[in-house]
Amino acid sequence: MVALHGKGVARGYAIGRAVVLGAASLEVAHYRIAPEDVQAESERLTQALSAAQADLLHMADTLPADAPRELGAMLNVHRLLLADPLLAEQTRALIAERHYNAEWALAAQGQILGEQFDAMEDEYLRERGADVRQVIERVLQVLSGSTAILPEAGDLDGNDPLVVIAHDISPADMLRLRGARFAAFATDLGGPTSHTAIVARSMGVPAVVALGNVRDLVRDGDTVVVDGAAGVVLVNPSPGMLQEYRERHVAYMAERAELALLRDERAVTLDGIDIVLNANIELPDEAAAAAAAGADGIGLFRSEFLFMGRQKLPDEEEQYQAYASVARVMGGRPVTIRTLDIGADKTLDDEATVATNPALGQRAIRYCLARPEMFATQLRAILRASAHGHVRLLLPMVTHMHEVTAALAAIDAARRDLDARGQAYAERLEVGAMVEVPAIAIAIEPFAQALDFLSIGTNDLIQYTLAIDRGDHDVASLYDPLHPAVLRLVANTINAGVRAGKPVAVCGEMAGDARLTRLLLGLGLTEFSMHPQQLLDVKREIRRAHSNDLRVKVATALNRALPVDLDLLGQG
Ligand code: PEP
Ligand code: MG
Numbered sequence: 001m002v003a004l005h006g007k008g009v010a011r012g013y014a015i016g017r018a019v020v021l022g023a024a025s026l027e028v029a030h031y032r033i034a035p036e037d038v039q040a041e042s043e044r045l046t047q048a049l050s051a052a053q054a055d056l057l058h059m060a061d062t063l064p065a066d067a068p069r070e071l072g073a074m075l076n077v078h079r080l081l082l083a084d085p086l087l088a089e090q091t092r093a094l095i096a097e098r099h100y101n102a103e104w105a106l107a108a109q110g111q112i113l114g115e116q117f118d119a120m121e122d123e124y125l126r127e128r129g130a131d132v133r134q135v136i137e138r139v140l141q142v143l144s145g146s147t148a149i150l151p152e153a154g155d156l157d158g159n160d161p162l163v164v165i166a167h168d169i170s171p172a173d174m175l176r177l178r179g180a181r182f183a184a185f186a187t188d189l190g191g192p193t194s195h196t197a198i199v200a201r202s203m204g205v206p207a208v209v210a211l212g213n214v215r216d217l218v219r220d221g222d223t224v225v226v227d228g229a230a231g232v233v234l235v236n237p238s239p240g241m242l243q244e245y246r247e248r249h250v251a252y253m254a255e256r257a258e259l260a261l262l263r264d265e266r267a268v269t270l271d272g273i274d275i276v277l278n279a280n281i282e283l284p285d286e287a288a289a290a291a292a293a294g295a296d297g298i299g300l301f302r303s304e305f306l307f308m309g310r311q312k313l314p315d316e317e318e319q320y321q322a323y324a325s326v327a328r329v330m331g332g333r334p335v336t337i338r339t340l341d342i343g344a345d346k347t348l349d350d351e352a353t354v355a356t357n358p359a360l361g362q363r364a365i366r367y368c369l370a371r372p373e374m375f376a377t378q379l380r381a382i383l384r385a386s387a388h389g390h391v392r393l394l395l396p397m398v399t400h401m402h403e404v405t406a407a408l409a410a411i412d413a414a415r416r417d418l419d420a421r422g423q424a425y426a427e428r429l430e431v432g433a434m435v436e437v438p439a440i441a442i443a444i445e446p447f448a449q450a451l452d453f454l455s456i457g458t459n460d461l462i463q464y465t466l467a468i469d470r471g472d473h474d475v476a477s478l479y480d481p482l483h484p485a486v487l488r489l490v491a492n493t494i495n496a497g498v499r500a501g502k503p504v505a506v507c508g509e510m511a512g513d514a515r516l517t518r519l520l521l522g523l524g525l526t527e528f529s530m531h532p533q534q535l536l537d538v539k540r541e542i543r544r545a546h547s548n549d550l551r552v553k554v555a556t557a558l559n560r561a562l563p564v565d566l567d568l569l570g571q572g
Contacts, residue, residue, distance in 0.1 A: 001234060001235065001236055001237045001238055001241065002217055002234070002235040002236070003232060003233070003234050003235075004186075004208075004211050004212075004214055004217065004232070004233045004234075004235070005211075005231060005232055006186070006208040006209055006210045006211035006212070006214070006231050006232075006233065007190075007191065007208065007209050007210040007231050008206075008207075008208050008227065008228045008229050008230055008231030008232075009190070009191075009196070009197035009200065009201070009207050009208070009209050009228070009231075010185075010197060010200035010201040010204075010205065010206050010207040010228045011206060011228045011229045011252075012184075012204070012205060012206035012228045012229070012249075012252060012256075013206060013225070013226065013227055013228070013245055013248050013249040013252055014161060014163055014183035014184030014205065014206050014225070014226045014228075014249070015161065015183075015223070015224075015225050015226075015242060015245055015246060015249065016160050016161035016162050016163040016183045016184065016223075016224060016226075017160040017161070017162055017163065017221055017222070017223060017224075018162075018163050018165050018218045018219065018220060018221060018222040018223075018224045018235075019162050019163065019164055019165065019182075019220065020165045020166070020215060020218055020219065020220045021164060021165065021166040021167075021169070021173070021215075031101050031104070032098075032099045032100065032101070033095070033099050033100070033101055034099075035099065038095055038096050038099065041095050041101060041102050042092050042095050042096065042102075044102050044143070045088070045091060045092065045095065045102040045105070045106065045143075046088070048102070048139050048142040048143045049082060049087075049088055049139055051142045052082060052135075052138045052139045052142050053079060053082050053083065055138070055142075056075055056078055056079050056082065056138075057079065059075055060072055060075040060076065060079070063075075068199050068203060069283075069285040069286065069288060069289065070199055070283065070285065070286070071199060072285065073283045073285050074131075074199075077128075077131055078131060078134065078135050078138075078170070081131055081132055081135045082135050082138075082139070084311060085311070086113070086311065087109060087113070087135075087136075090109045090112075091105045091106050091109045092105075094108055094109060102143055103140055103143050103144065106136055106139060106140060106143070107136065107140065109136075110132060110133060110136035113129075113132045114129045114132050114133050115129075116129075117129025117132060121343055121358040121359060122342075122343060123191060123470075124282075124305075124308075125308060126191075127190070127191055128308060130168055130189060130190070131170075133168070134168065134170035134173075135170075137170070138170070161182075161183035161184075162182050162183060163182070163183055163184045163185070163186060163224045163226055164182050164184070164185045164186070165186050165187075165214055165215055165218045165224070166185070166186075166187050166188070166215060167187065167188045167189060167215050168187055168188065168189040168190060168196070169185065169187060169196045182205065183205060183206075183226075184200075184205055184206045184207060184208075184224075184226035184228065185200050185205065185206075185207040185208075185209075185226075186207070186208045186209075186211055186214050186218075186224070186226055186233045187207075187208075187209045187210075187211065187214065188210075188211055188212055188213060188214055188215055189209065189210065190209030190210055191209060191210060196209055197209055200228075201531070201533050204256075205228075206226050206227070206228025206229075207226070207228055208226055208227070208228060208231050208232065208233050211233060214233060217235060218233075218235050222235050222236055223235075223236050223237065223242070224236075225237055225241070225242070225245045227245070227248075259536045259537065259540060260536070262536050262539050262540055262543070263293070263294045263536065264294060265539070265543070267296075267538075267539045267542045267543070268542070268543065269521065269542055269543070269545050269546060269547040270543070270544070270545060270546045270547075271546050271547050271548050271549075273521075273526065273547045274526070275521075275526055275527070275528065275542050276296045276297070276503075276505070276526060276527040276528070277294075277295060277296055277528055277529075277530075277535050277538065277539060277542075278295055278296055278297045278298060278299030278300075278334070278336070278505065278507075278527065278528065278529035278530075279293065279295035279297075279298055279299065279529065279530065279531070279532045279535065280298075280299060280300040280301075280302070280507060280512075280529050280530055280531055281298055281300070281301050281302070281326070281532075282301075282302045282305040283305055284322045284323075284325045284326050286532070287325070287326040287329040287330055287335075288329055289532045290330070290532045291329055291330060291331075291333075292532075293532040293533070293535045293536070294535065294536075295333070295532060295535060296333060296334075297330060297333040297334035297335060297336070297390070298326060298330060298333075298334065298335040298336055298337075298529075299334075299336050299455065299505055299507050299527070299528075299529025299530075300336055300338055300394070300455065300507040300529050301323075301326060301335060301336060301337045301338060302338055302341065303319075303323075303337055303338055303339060303340055303341075303378070304340050304341050304342050306318070306319060306322055307340060307342065313374065313377075315377065316377045316380050316381045316384075317381075319377070319378060319381035319382075320380075320381040320384045320385055323335075323337055323381055323382055323384075323385035323391065324384070324385040324387075324388040324389075326385075326389075327385050327386070327388040327389030327390070327391050328388050328389060330389055330390070331389065332389055332390055333389075333390060334390045334391075334392055335389060335390060335391050335392065336392045336393075336394050336432070336455070336529075337382050337385070337391060337392070337393055337394065338394040338395075338396055338434070339364075339365070339368055339375070339378055339379070339382070339393065339394070339395055339396065339407075340364070340367065340368055340374075340375075340378060340396075341363070341364040341396035341397065342363070342364070342367055343358045343359070343361060343362075343363040343364070343367070359463065359464075359469065363397055364395075364396035364397035364434075365395050365396055365397050365398055365403050365407065366397065366403075368407075369403060369406050369407070369410075372410065375410055376410060376413065376414055376417070379393075379410055379411055379414035380414045380417055380418060382429075383411070383414055383415060383418055383425040383426075383429060384418065384423055384424070384425055386425050386426035386429050387424040387425050387426055391426065391429065392429070392430040392431070392432060392452070392453070393411070393429055393430070393431045393432070394431075394432050394433070394434060394455055395407050395431070395432070395433045395434065396434045396436070396457070397434060397436060397437060397460070398433040398434060398435075398437070398440055398447070399437045399439050399440055401446055401447070401450065404433065404447065404450055404451065407431070408431065411429070411431065430452035430453060431451055431452055432451050432452055432453035432454055432455055433447055433451050433454060433455070434454075434455050434456075434457045434460075434507075435447075435454050435455065435456045435457065435461065435489075435493045435504075436456070436457030436458075436459070436460035436461045436464070436508075437460070437461070437464055438461065438464050438465045438489060441456075441461065441489035441490075441492055441493050442489065442492065444492060444493050444496040445496055445499075445500070447496075448493075448496040448497055448499070448500035448502050449500055451502065452502065453497075453502055453503045453504070453505070454493060454496075454497055454502060454503070454504045454505070455504070455505045455506070455507045455529070456490055456493055456494075456504065456505065456506045456507070456508065457507060457508045458481060458486070458490070458506055458508030458509065458510040458511070459508040459509055460508070461486065461489060461490070461508065462479060462480070462481055462483070462486050462508075463479070465483070465485050465486050465489060466478060466479065466480065466483055466485070466486070480563075481510050481513075481516065482519075482563045482564055482566075483563065484557075484558065484561040484562060484563055484564075487519075487523065487554075487558055487564065488558060488561075490506070490520075490523055490525075491523045491524070491554075491558060494523055494524045494525055495524065498524065503526075503527055504525070504526075504527065505525075505527035505528065505529050506520060506525055506527070506528060506529070507529035507530075509530075511528040511529055511530045511538070512528075512530025512531050512534035512538065513534075514534070514537040514538050514540070514541050515566060516566075517538050517541035517542060517545070518541060518545050518550050518566070518569040518570065519550075519554060519564055519566060519569060521542065521545050521547050521550050521551075522547075522550030522551050522553060522554030522555075522564075522569060523551075523554055524551060550569055553568060553569060554569070
């Protein structure tokens with residue numbers, strides 16, 4: 001038996017037969033063309049790009065009704081990348097100037113673009129490098145006239161559940177895979193926000209990514225166990241192990257069925273404290289899943305997604321449509337739109353500057369205040385969307401009061417612009433700040449006074465408090481949500497909110513981790529925001545918890561600056 005350890009990105013267990021997918025090979029033919037063939041080679045590239053584009057469009061148009069919503073959006077991202085002039089023009093330049101054949105030129109340009117993405121600090125953006133590679137592999141397939149990298153659904157016979165083993169899986173591949181009955185995914189590449197992860201979660205099947213070399217170690221037909229919670233893949237396990245995992249699978253499925261019954265139940269503690277459970281989304285399309293999961297609202301709409309993977313920024317109209325669509329889907333429930341949270345290392349429009357330390361550089365609100373026109377466009381779009389529902393505005397990475405003052409002035413200016421145009425917006429727009437920089441969590445009172453609500457971004461708050469780069473594997477073990485300093489900052493923020501009569505939420509990953517629900521309740525938290533898939537697990541913990549008991553236990557530990565022992569809180 002071989003046990004492989006990766007990152008579990010979608011929970012659950014699967015036992016099945018491996019289907020090992022071949023990579024769309026980047027081992028392409030490399031040869032130089034004659035100068036007189038440049039035109040023809042360029043034309044060959046153009047045709048391949050159009051064919052790949054047509055193929056993606058066809059897939060998007062014929063998306064099965066039951067396909068995860070994310071797939072359509074992902075196919076669109078691929079179409080945008082494919083249509084990016086940088087890709088075609090630079091590749092053509094390599095054909096014309098260096099006389100590379102089309103495959104070579106495309107692979108070379110793909111490598112350059114891929115490396116640019118790999119160098120990005122933001123994990124989400126970094127993973128878009130995989131999209132670039134997938135798009136290029138697609139075009140390479142067309143150029144080489146090869147068939148799809150995936151077996152046709154018809155080839156997948158037998159009755160065992162099938163586990164997909166792959167180097168990486170593109171959204172288009174994922175769509176084809178949906179036709180068959182796959183029980184799990186395991187890939188060499190990927191992270192928590194990779195397509196494999198997102199789609200697997202939305203399909204409700206387990207997935208383990210970042211396994212490194214699973215494709216080399218597993219043979220077609222091997223028996224594999226995928227443990228999506230622990231991030232483990234077992235290859236040809238012993239009968240005893242198989243039995244153990246069968247039992248875990250049965251128990252897990254029974255638990256999910258029971259959990260589904262909670263969908264319409266209140267999120268209320270045993271001592272009667274009502275808790276708000278909101279959803280985090282990145283794409284407008286995800287709002288439907290949030291509403292379906294019974295979310296009370298959208299606690300965090302990471303608007304930067306709309307700005308990524310493209311050369312041209314979305315204009316006011318496009319942003320307005322996106323924000324308004326979420327407001328409409330949520331039908332009066334609050335929709336918290338966070339203004340652009342992008343860093344100095346992430347280029348949106350050819351600004352190739354890399355800050356010395358991007359996490360401490362011109363990121364988020366700093367980035368927006370330095371680009372008043374871009375900020376004003378987003379503010380007008382958010383204000384206009386507020387006419388269609390209950391929209392709230394959230395400012396990321398606030399550190400100084402003057403940033404709040406400047407943002408509020410920019411919002412007022414945006415209102416005046418809309419008045420001059422005669423365009424509608426809601427009379428009142430609540431404005432809040434992310435609490436994710438230790439400075440504001442320590443000196444929180446004036447912020448609690450000046451703003452309508454606060455939302456604690458524990459992902460960054462932990463990073464900045466513990467001086468641990470959240471994307472750096474070497475220090476990942478030191479990234480500790482239970483560090484007493486982190487908990488004191490969270491508690492300080494919640495208490496300040498209570499004193500000022502302003503709602504305080506947690507929207508970082510801590511909020512969706514059901515193992516931490518009792519701890520957060522013990523800190524006095526009454527509003528959580530998380531991935532829609534996590535809502536019911538957290539709701540169950542809330543309904544089993546006695547808030548006041550937990551508050552006493554957590555306060556005792558905090559006063560002594562001791563790490564909280566989760567076992568003592570009796571987490572279910
Ligand atoms: C956070 O920092 O906790 C947060 C929610 O924002 P993001 O993960 O987008 O930085
Ligand atoms: Mg953050």
